[in-house]
Every structure is written in C-alpha cells, then in structure tokens.
Amino acid sequence: MDAYFRLDGIRKAFGGHEAVKGVSIDIRRGEVFSLLGPSGCGKTTLLRIAAGLEAPDAGGVFLDGEEITGLPPERRRINTVFQSYALFPHMSVWDNVAFGPRVARRAEAALRPDVGRMLEMVGLAGRAEARPRQLSGGERQRVALARALINRPQVLLLDEPLAALDRKLRQRMLLELDRIHDEVGITFLYVTHDQEEAMSLSDRIAVMNAGRVEQIGTPAEVYERPASRFVAEFIGDTNLMEGVVLDGAAGGVRRLEIPGLGEVLAARGRDSGAGERVLVSVRPEKLHVSRGSLPPGSGRNVIRGRVEDVSYRGAETRYWVRAGALRIAVVEQNARLQHGERPPTWDESVWVGWHADDAFVIGSPAGGETG
Amino acid sequence: MTRANRRRAEWLMTAPSVLWLSMFFVIPTAMVFVMAFRVPDPYGGLGKEWGLQTIEALWRGSYGPVLWRTVWMSVLATMACLAMALPVAYWIARLPKSAGRWVLAIIVVPFWTNFLIRIYAWKTVLHIEGPLKQALVTLGVVDPSTSLLFNSGAVIVVLIYNYLPFAILPLYAAAERFDFGLVEAARDLGAGRWRAMASVFLPGISQGLLTAFLVTFIPMLGSYAIPDIVGGTSAEMIGNKIAQRVFSDRNLPLASALAAVLALLMLLPAMGLLWSPRSASRRGGGRGA
Numbered sequence: 237m238d239a240y241f242r243l244d245g246i247r248k249a250f251g252g253h254e255a256v257k258g259v260s261i262d263i264r265r266g267e268v269f270s271l272l273g274p275s276g277c278g279k280t281t282l283l284r285i286a287a288g289l290e291a292p293d294a295g296g297v298f299l300d301g302e303e304i305t306g307l308p309p310e311r312r313r314i315n316t317v318f319q320s321y322a323l324f325p326h327m328s329v330w331d332n333v334a335f336g337p338r339v340a341r342r343a344e345a346a347l348r349p350d351v352g353r354m355l356e357m358v359g360l361a362g363r364a365e366a367r368p369r370q371l372s373g374g375e376r377q378r379v380a381l382a383r384a385l386i387n388r389p390q391v392l393l394l395d396e397p398l399a400a401l402d403r404k405l406r407q408r409m410l411l412e413l414d415r416i417h418d419e420v421g422i423t424f425l426y427v428t429h430d431q432e433e434a435m436s437l438s439d440r441i442a443v444m445n446a447g448r449v450e451q452i453g454t455p456a457e458v459y460e461r462p463a464s465r466f467v468a469e470f471i472g473d474t475n476l477m478e479g480v481v482l483d484g485a486a487g488g489v490r491r492l493e494i495p496g497l498g499e500v501l502a503a504r505g506r507d508s509g510a511g512e513r514v515l516v517s518v519r520p521e522k523l524h525v526s527r528g529s530l531p532p533g534s535g536r537n538v539i540r541g542r543v544e545d546v547s548y549r550g551a552e553t554r555y556w557v558r559a560g561a562l563r564i565a566v567v568e569q570n571a572r573l574q575h576g577e578r579p580p581t582w583d584e585s586v587w588v589g590w591h592a593d594d595a596f597v598i599g600s601p602a603g604g605e606t607g
Numbered sequence: 608m609t610r611a612n613r614r615r616a617e618w619l620m621t622a623p624s625v626l627w628l629s630m631f632f633v634i635p636t637a638m639v640f641v642m643a644f645r646v647p648d649p650y651g652g653l654g655k656e657w658g659l660q661t662i663e664a665l666w667r668g669s670y671g672p673v674l675w676r677t678v679w680m681s682v683l684a685t686m687a688c689l690a691m692a693l694p695v696a697y698w699i700a701r702l703p704k705s706a707g708r709w710v711l712a713i714i715v716v717p718f719w720t721n722f723l724i725r726i727y728a729w730k731t732v733l734h735i736e737g738p739l740k741q742a743l744v745t746l747g748v749v750d751p752s753t754s755l756l757f758n759s760g761a762v763i764v765v766l767i768y769n770y771l772p773f774a775i776l777p778l779y780a781a782a783e784r785f786d787f788g789l790v791e792a793a794r795d796l797g798a799g800r801w802r803a804m805a806s807v808f809l810p811g812i813s814q815g816l817l818t819a820f821l822v823t824f825i826p827m828l829g830s831y832a833i834p835d836i837v838g839g840t841s842a843e844m845i846g847n848k849i850a851q852r853v854f855s856d857r858n859l860p861l862a863s864a865l866a867a868v869l870a871l872l873m874l875l876p877a878m879g880l881l882w883s884p885r886s887a888s889r890r891g892g893g894r895g896a
Contacts, residue, residue, distance in 0.1 A: 289791050309794040310803075322792035326810040335806075336796040387797065 496560020781815025
C-alpha cells in the first residue's frame with residue numbers, strides 16, 4: 237500500500253489551543269479520502285497545512301515521496317476548492333479558470349482550449365463571460381472546481397465544497413464530483429462535517445474528533461465497525477447499551493449483562509475479558525420491532541418494550557421503544573407488510589429483536605480509551 | 608401610488624440636498640467662474656463692467672510654470688502617499704481588530720494638533736541649523752551649504768506628511784472589507800506573494816485606491832499654506848498665486864480666474880475617474896461578493 241500523499245505526525249496550535257494533536261494519514265494515489273468530523277475538530281486546519289496555507293508546529297507533509305512541508309502554496313502541485321469558493325469577483329468565469337495557467341506563464345493560445353474543456357467538463361461553457369456574482373451557488377462551486385483542476389494538481393483539496401448548497405443541489409453535485417473524480421483520476425482530499433457526503437464519495441474516511449483521528453477506514457468499516465463511542469455516535473445513529481461482559485470468548489459470541497435488559501449477545505467488536513464494563517452499539521436499522529413475538533433463533537436477542545414515540549418518514553418509520561432504563565431507536569423500512577400485519581403504534585407493547593452479528597462491542601463506557 | 612405621485616415624492620425627498628448643494632456649492636462655484644469675466648475696480652473691489660481683461664492677464668501672467676509645478680508636485684506627493692499608505696493599510700487590516708483600532712488612533716492623533724503648528728514644526732526640523740540638517744551633515748550625506756528648506760523637495764515632503772493619513776484611512780477601509788481568502792486562493796493557484804497582491808488585492812481595493820487618490824490629490828492641488836511656509840518663491844504653487852492676487856494685488860477677477868482654472872484642473876480628472884465605463888458598470892452592478 238503506497239502512501240502517495242502523507243501527513244505525518246502533524247501538530248498545530250493557535251494561541252495555546254491545540255487544533256491538531258498529532259495526526260498521521262496516508263493517502264493513496266487516485267483515491268477519495270475524507271476528513272470527517274464536527275466543526276472545530278481540526279480537519280480544516282489539517283487541510284490548510286496540506287495546502288501550505290498554514291505551517292505545522294511539528295510533523296511533515298510528503299507528496300509522492302518528497303517532503304513539501306516547507307514549500308509555500310504556490311510551489312505545491314496541490315490545489316484547493318475553498319468552502320467560500322474564493323472566486324475572484326473582478327474577473328469573469330473564464331479569467332478565473334485561466335488564472336492558474338496564466339500565472340504559470342502559459343501562452344494564451346495554449347491555455348484557451350484547456351479553459352474551454354474545463355468549463356465544458358463542469359457544464360459552464362455558456363457562462364464564460366459571467367462574473368461570479370451573477371452565478372448561482374452551484375455554478376460558483378463548479379467554477380471553483382474547474383479553476384483548481386485546470387492546473388492538473390497531484391492532489392485536490394476540497395474544503396466543505398457543498399456546505400453552501402441546498403440539499404437537492406448537494407446530492408447532484410456529489411454525483412458530479414464522483415463523475416469528475418473518475419474522469420480526472422486525481423487524488424481528492426475531502427473535508428466535510430456531513431457523514432452522508434463522506435460516505436457516498438469516499439474510498440476511505442478519517443473520522444476526526446478534538447484534533448485527533450479516531451478511526452481510518454472505508455465507509456462500511458467506520459459505519460459497521462466503529463472504533464470508538466465517538467465514531468459510533470457521529471456516523472449515523474446508534475443505540476449504545478452499557479453492560480458487563482459475562483464471558484468473553486475471543487473472536488466468538490460474547491455474553492453480556494445489560495442492566496434492565498438482561499442477557500444480550502454480541503458477536504463482533506473489541507475483545508474484552510469477563511467482568512469488563514463495555515458499550516455495545518447497534519444501529520437502529522439492524523433492529524426489528526414487532527407486535528407479535530419475533531422468531532427465536534441462534535444468536536438472536538429479543539427484548540420486550542413499549543413504544544414511546546413513532547415518527548413516520550415516508551420511506552421508513554422510526555420507533556423509540558422504552559425497555560427498562562433504555563430508550564431504543566428502531567428504523568423499519570416501510571416495505572409492504574405481509575399477512576395483513578399492522579405496524580405497531582404508540583404505547584403498544586412490542587418485541588424488539590436484533591442479531592448478535594449486528595451488535596458491536598466498542599469498549600469502556602468512559603469512551604475514548606479504545607486502543 | 609401613481610407614477611406621477613411617486614415622481615413628486617422623489618423630488619420632495621431630494622429637494623433638501625439639492626437645495627443645500629446649490630446654495631453652498633453650485634452657486635459659489637458659478638460665482639467664481641462668473642467673476643473672472645468682471646473687471647477690477649481701483650479700490651480692490653469688482654467693477655461694474657464685463658470684459659476679457661483677466662483672461663488676457665491669465666495668458667500674459669506666465670502662470671504656466673506655476674501650474675505645471677503644482678501638478679507635478681501634487682502627482683509625486685500623491686503617488687508617494689499611496690505607495691506608503693498601501694502597506695500600512697494592508698498591515699492594519701491584517702492585525703486583530705482591537706490592535707488595528709489602536710494603530711489607527713496613533714496615526715490620527717497627531718492631526719489633532721493645529722495644521723499650521725505642524726507645518727511650522729517641519730520648518731524647525733528642516734531648518735539650516737535644524738536637527739535633520741545637522742544629522743545629515745554629520746553623516747556626510749549633504750553639504751553644509753545645502754538647504755533642506757524653501758525648495759520643492761521641502762514642499763513635497765510636508766505635503767506627503769500632511770496627507771498620508773487621508774490616504775491610509777480609505778485604503779484601510781477597503782482593505783478591512785477585503786476577503787483575504789482571495790489572496791490565499793491566488794497563492795494556492797500558483798501565484799507568488801507579489802503576483803497575488805497585484806492581481807487580487809489591488810483590484811479588490813480599487814475603490815479605496817480611487818478614493819485615496821482623490822482625497823489626497825485634490826487638496827494638494829489647492830495647497831497654499833504648506834508651499835507658503837516651507838516652499839519659498841522657487842516652490843510656489845497655484846494656491847500662493849491666488850492668495851497673492853487676493854491679498855496683495857486686490858485683483859478679485861484675476862484671483863477668480865485662477866481659482867476657476869484650478870477648479871477645472873481638479874474637476875476633469877475626478878469626472879474622468881468617476882464616469883469611466885469601468886466604475887460606471889461597477890456602480891450599476893453593485894459590489895461584488
């Protein structure tokens with residue numbers, strides 16, 4: 237696994253506040269890598285360090301085997317799509333896109349076809365003469381993209397590029413970004429706080445929290461096998477149950493005692509010895525709620541509860557079921573109900589079931605020290 | 608509201624400012640222009656007759672060199688002001704807000720001292736036996752016989768000193784609103800520090816540059832006290848000539864004619880800049896994001 241773009245042991249503090257606390261990331265050539273985390277987790281600082289707009293207090297930046305930590309932004313073959321787009325307001329769309337090649341002293345005649353091709357790629361060939369303020373948010377975003385890509389960077393940095401767009405447009409631009417990435421094959425480093433964006437676009441994701449990387453993995457890995465309580469809670473919704481391990485066969489199904497629920501099986505996650513206090517994470521869509529008793533089977537957990545809240549969302553319905561001290565979230569797809577079954581409603585007594593394979597042990601309730 | 612009613616409302620609302628401008632600007636300026644076509648009476652007042660005597664006197668009076676000196680000294684001093692104000696404004700705009708306010712205050716506070724006192728202070732500084740001259744002689748930079756005072760150099764230095772804050776303030780106002788993310792974007796796209804400044808920062812504060820130019824250049828053209836105190840006869844400006852016509856010769860028509868020439872001199876570049884197609888289109892479209 238070759239690291240094409242490497243951030244190594246990066247630290248950065250601003251006036252006593254440590255924004256990035258020793259982050260190391262290896263990004264492969266051609267992949268879409270996301271830094272995902274809440275605002276203030278240090279992801280934008282990391283991106284600015286990658287761009288050369290900020291110097292790290294410690295650590296190094298390496299691109300294609302060469303250290304570029306000390307290089308100013310203009311000497312790095314890295315370009316950025318800024319969150320505010322930072323289009324030059326006094327220049328036309330054409331001049332904005334042509335800025336990079338012109339600075340690189342390319343002849344007008346030589347850069348003209350390139351600018352034309354870029355504008356075509358982002359679907360703005362007809363808007364070349366417009367000024368940035370005459371464009372819609374989505375169009376500005378695409379100009380910013382074309383302006384960065386025309387320089388054929390080795391790495392393209394994207395800082396929350398879709399944050400300013402409305403939901404519908406954001407989904408279209410996500411597909412567009414995916415298509416453009418396939419077309420140009422450039423390594424993308426994508427910063428976002430939106431887990432949906434990160435999940436649908438990325439090959440791998442680094443989930444960041446408070447200046448540290450909590451987990452690096454594919455979207456499926458960080459979703460299905462969260463390394464920490466933070467990751468489990470930040471990526472999607474989850475039910476966290478606190479319990480004590482009764483017997484911890486390594487690699488096998490663990491038996492846990494959860495106060496108020498009784499015995500529960502969890503097949504995956506962190507190895508833990510008997511007597512240890514742990515958290516078990518179960519995603520709401522892995523749970524099922526039923527008025528009739530659920531068919532028992534090996535490795536199935538079934539508990540009894542009462543529906544506290546029901547929220548119909550079109551494609552799915554969300555239930556909140558009270559079971560002992562726990563409030564369990566369940567998501568059911570609104571597929572056709574079989575055998576004339578009626579969905580559970582408010583204040584009904586129900587069965588909630590899930591498979592041990594979908595229960596994931598993530599470590600001690602204190603969170604954080606998950607190794 | 609009908610269209611006619613709206614028109615009337617607009618007129619009513621603009622009437623006070625139109626009235627103010629006509630009373631205190633348009634009418635006096637017109638009077639200056641008109642007075643140039645009167646003849647002086649022997650007692651220093653205005654004669655009853657009309658005539659072109661003063662216009663002829665303008666030609667005969669060899670005001671050309673003075674006018675030329677006024678223009679080039681003002682251009683030079685304005686350019687120096689802008690060149691010095693630009694980095695200062697940039698620097699203040701990049702400071703934290705509270706620190707920036709302190710620096711601005713430090714720049715402005717000396718100007719609470721009376722204008723004339725500050726010019727006389729320069730006379731002391733530049734005096735033959737003044738501190739600056741002594742220092743320069745000691746360093747061997749100038750000959751003991753040279754004078755730092757009573758020449759165009761002295762006038763330009765004091766003009767720069769006096770108008771520098773007026774150049775800094777509008778440039779700071781523009782730089783403070785400027786989105787420095789654009790400079791970062793330019794650097795990111797491969798532009799070096801200076802290229803980014805020239806291609807993004809300067810166009811971004813062009814309105815401030817224009818304002819700074821106008822608020823320094825125009826008053827400089829009309830300078831009177833500064834060349835009078837530190838300039839001497841070899842560095843007279845058109846303002847001194849106007850003053851001499853008023854106070855020594857008591858020739859009000861000729862003074863008016865000179866003032867009118869000066870006014871035209873100021874008006875033309877200002878008009879040219881304000882009504883240039885570029886700034887007109889910018890006004891039409893509003894400020895860019």
